[in-house]
Amino acid sequence: MRRNCYIPSGCSISGMMSESGKRLDGNAIIRSIALMHDRGNGLGGGFAAYGIYPWHSDQYAFHMMFDDMDAKERCEEHFKDRFEIVFDEEMPTRPGGVFEEETSGRHGDFGGQPIIDPPILWRYFMDVPEERMRFVSEREYVVEEVMEINSKVDGAFVASSGKNMGAFKGVGYPEDLGVFYKLGEYKAYIWTAHGRFPTNTPGWWGGAHPFCLLDWSIVHNGEISSYGINKRYLEPFGYRLELRTDTEVVAYLFDLLVRRHKMPIELAAKALASPFWKDIDRMPERERRIATAIRQVYGGALLNGPFSIILGHSRGMVGFNDRIKLRPMTCAKKDDMLYMASEESGIREIAPDLDLVWSPRAGTPVVGVLEEGVE
Amino acid sequence: MNSELPPEFIVKVDYDRCRRCRRCVMNCSFGCMTFKDRVVPEHRRCVACQRCVTYCPEYAITVSKNELAYKENENWSPEIRKNILKQAETGGMLLTGMGNPREYPILWDHLLIDACQVTNPSIDPLREPMELRTFLGRKPERLEFSMDEAGEIDLVTEIEPQVRLDVPVVFGAMSYGAVSLNVHRSLAMAASRSGTLMNTGEGGLHRELYPYSGNIIVQVASGRFGVHSEYLNTSAMVEIKIGQGAKPGIGGHLPGEKVGEDISKTRMIPVGTDALSPAPHHDIYSIEDLSQLIFAIKEATDYEKPVSVKISAVHNVAAIASGIVRAGADVVTIDGFRGGTGATPMVIRDNVGIPIELALAAVDERLREEGIRNNASILCAGGIRSSGDVAKAIALGADAAVIGTAALVALGCRICQKCYTGNCAWGIATQKPELVRRLNPQIGADRLTNLLAAWSLELKEILGSLGVNSIESLRGSRERLRGVGLDSQTLELLGVKPAGVGQ
Incomplete structure (x- = not known):
């Protein structure tokens, strides 16, 4: 399953969120990403959804991919002492699923590539045993376990590992994967989606976006030209970067800065796509001090190269671009809905009538926050 | 004879x-x-x-x-x-000057830099901002922020003193005595104009150059020549010199005939006496002694200046550098075996030390493994000849590169390796007034400023072709280097893949 090659990629991304926590089914996000069909090449796509498992919201939902039954057994053996499995089942799928609607970006005769040859897809809802948390926090423990499984358990891959959320991804066009995973039957307050155009070899199922760790999910259009140093910056903190794609650094950087270093999420986005010195030098004193310190201390976390990224987490969604906006992203608002997509048409397709549409400035994060009190 | x-x-x-x-x-x-x-x-x-x-x-x-x-x-x-x-x-003993000229491999010439094609666009430095600004000094591992009731975020962490460089190239340590005052004048003026640093070397700082304090690294070496409280505080940074790439483990000797009135005052020794720098510091026989000196200097400078420790690249350099960082140094300067000198026994220059490329790679990797890379900046010295070398050094992990010989060449040096004779025809490595006069410090400063300006342009061009617009995205990014004609062990030590292998 895991190919030993690195895959830079071009892509489409789309995200939608209800700030009031209204849960919507997956049909809209599938239509949005289907419209941008031509931005991908059928070698990878995926979705992240938040709020989909209210009946298991206290458990970590592990979406797993296995090469074969042996890998599944090896992994379950690995889980045995490390987690308490509350419930597990095969992921409901529709093998050979194809998106059959028409959008203005995809016509029946083009695209439409049945999803075949999936790995074994299984989901586990698990608690962390009390005694495992004596020396590390629960979340730290889960991160370590995810790293351990991905690097040590042959043929097993953790697609997502957060609570009340999940990633649905694979090789194929995203809209077909959406049908394959029956996303119309899930309801979420945040949906993000990704259509992939890897530029050399075929992707593998685990290598598709979104990349997830705990409740972080990343969909990413672009290439991280600073990958080399971002990787070396993360490694001493215990992150193992073995997925052979640059996107994983984004997920880990957010995990490091926001969860472990407790940085406000807007500032973390500023560390990853920092303002230029010429702008920092003109900032008011307090802001300048903060921006200067971030650049001095977090230089290794600076993401460089072309990208637009949508970060999902259980309390919101953040979209941002590289420092000179080398990849497109448009945002829009309608009532309590926040939309982000590579192309405005991807939003108009599902919400033709918008209150506000804008293209965020380079490096300026757009932050959607779930209203207080919404569970 | x-x-x-x-x-x-x-x-x-x-x-x-x-x-x-x-x-x-x-x-x-x-x-x-x-x-x-x-x-x-x-x-x-x-x-x-x-x-x-x-x-x-x-x-x-x-x-x-x-x-x-x-x-x-x-x-x-x-x-x-x-x-x-x-x-x-x-x-x-055979005496000689400048750095090791022998045919050992020059690894810079076996490293090649990446560039963007299609999937990530290259960036045109003439159209887009391209940032070289670099800060030297100890950084915390993380920042802490506070939020008041109004939701205003403020920085809680106090960051230790940092020295800003506008170009990631600083001038290497060359003492007044080994080189002429006009060289020091040229270096100080050029450093100030280019937003970088010159280094006094071990011979103190002539009072005439005190106004350039913001662009000066003052050195404290084993002879402690010219070291006093005011000297330490007339600086951007203080450097403790333990070793020098051209002569690791060897002291220095400035012959008495070079010690005229001005040098005597600057070095605080009588006119005409030999200035002997012992091989070790006689108050540093261990890492804990070094730590004491680092903190003595920090006390003397009120914790307002980063303290650097300069060592030559020797076999165990990574472990030594790690100890130095843990001993409290804010900057580690590593000087490779190609580094220059005014005078050294030929047998030492030609046979002792290791290539800077390997030393730098080992130190950067070791500090990262130990999770202390943020605790100190790394300066890479000894054999840096071009902006290409600077870019490669930064990609291997250096915060900035140090140039000594290259700066002297800009001033007219032809690397004839006769610095120790005191007869330098170009007015560089001499104290004879009629020769010193040959180097006009204004012109010297212009030439050095030109060199740094040219290298800055070239570095920006390299960054642009790499598709990044800030030097920190190249720093330590060994993924953007490939090796040609290197054996697998050298590649492994450098942390670089062979050319032909993709990402």
Whole structure:
């Protein structure tokens, strides 16, 4: 399953969120990403959804991919002492699923590539045993376990590992994967989606976006030209970067800065796509001090190269671009809905009538926050 | 003493062109040219400094190698035979200047830089901002923020002193004594104009240069020449010199004839006395002693300046650097075996130390493994010849590169390796007033500023082709380097993949 090659990629991304926590089914996000069909090449796509498992919201939902039954057994053996499995089942799928609607970006005769040859897809809802948390926090423990499984358990891959959320991804066009995973039957307050155009070899199922760790999910259009140093910056903190794609650094950087270093999420986005010195030098004193310190201390976390990224987490969604906006992203608002997509048409397709549409400035994060009190 | 050795160079004067102006006679500081009706060269004295060649108005002089035929022998090169003859005549150590000239591999020339094509666009530095700004000093591992009731975020962490560089290249340590005051003047002015630093070396800082304190690294070496409280505080940074790439483990010796009035005052030693730098600091016999000195200096400078420790690249450099960082240093300067010097025993220069590329890679990797890379900046010195070398050094993990020889070449040095004689015809490594005068510090500063400006442009071009717009995205990004013609162990040590392998 895991190919030993690195895959830079071009892509489409789309995200939608209800700030009031209204849960919507997956049909809209599938239509949005289907419209941008031509931005991908059928070698990878995926979705992240938040709020989909209210009946298991206290458990970590592990979406797993296995090469074969042996890998599944090896992994379950690995889980045995490390987690308490509350419930597990095969992921409901529709093998050979194809998106059959028409959008203005995809016509029946083009695209439409049945999803075949999936790995074994299984989901586990698990608690962390009390005694495992004596020396590390629960979340730290889960991160370590995810790293351990991905690097040590042959043929097993953790697609997502957060609570009340999940990633649905694979090789194929995203809209077909959406049908394959029956996303119309899930309801979420945040949906993000990704259509992939890897530029050399075929992707593998685990290598598709979104990349997830705990409740972080990343969909990413672009290439991280600073990958080399971002990787070396993360490694001493215990992150193992073995997925052979640059996107994983984004997920880990957010995990490091926001969860472990407790940085406000807007500032973390500023560390990853920092303002230029010429702008920092003109900032008011307090802001300048903060921006200067971030650049001095977090230089290794600076993401460089072309990208637009949508970060999902259980309390919101953040979209941002590289420092000179080398990849497109448009945002829009309608009532309590926040939309982000590579192309405005991807939003108009599902919400033709918008209150506000804008293209965020380079490096300026757009932050959607779930209203207080919404569970 | 008369030597049996044949001359190394042959000086040829084209008497048809020569108009007997005697400019060559005036310019030759090694006494090679005399005038007896016409210019007569004494070949034996020529060092190939090219001063006469450059200043002859008729271009009538050529200097060539004295291509003597030696019976072929791979083992007994002419060089080795000549050295033995010299030692047999004198019974002394062979002295020399500048860095190791031998044919050891130059790893910079086996490293190639990446560039963008299609999937990530390259960036045009003429259209887009391209950032080289670099800060030297200890950084915390993380920042802490506070939020008040109004939701205003503020920074809680206090960051230790940082020195800002506008170009990631600083001038290397060259003492007043080894080089002339005009060299120091040129370096200080150029550092100030270019937004970088010059380094006093171990000979103190002439009072005339105190106004440039914001661009000066003051050095504290084993001889403690010119070290006093005001000196330490007239600086951007203080450097403790433990070792030097050209002579690891060796002290220094400035002969008394170079110690005139000004040097005597600056170094705080009597006029005419030899200035001897012991091999070790006699108050540093261990890492804990070093730590004491680091903190003594921090106390003396009120914790307002980063303290650097400079070591030469030796076998165990990574572990030593780690100890230095843990001992409290804010910057580690590593000086490779190609690093220059005013005077060193040839046997040391040519046989001791390791290449800076390997030392740098090992130190950066070790500090990262230990999770202390943010605790100190790394300066990479010794054999940096071009902006390409600077970019490669930064990609291997350096915060900035250090240039000594390259700066002197910009000032006119021809690397004749006779610095220790005090006869430098270019007014660089000399204290003779008539020679010192040859280097105009204003022009020197212009030339150094030009060099740094040119390298900045080139570095920005490299960053642009890499598709990044900030130097920190290259720093330590070994993924953007590939090795050619290197064995797998060297590649592994450098942390670099062979050319032909993708990401």
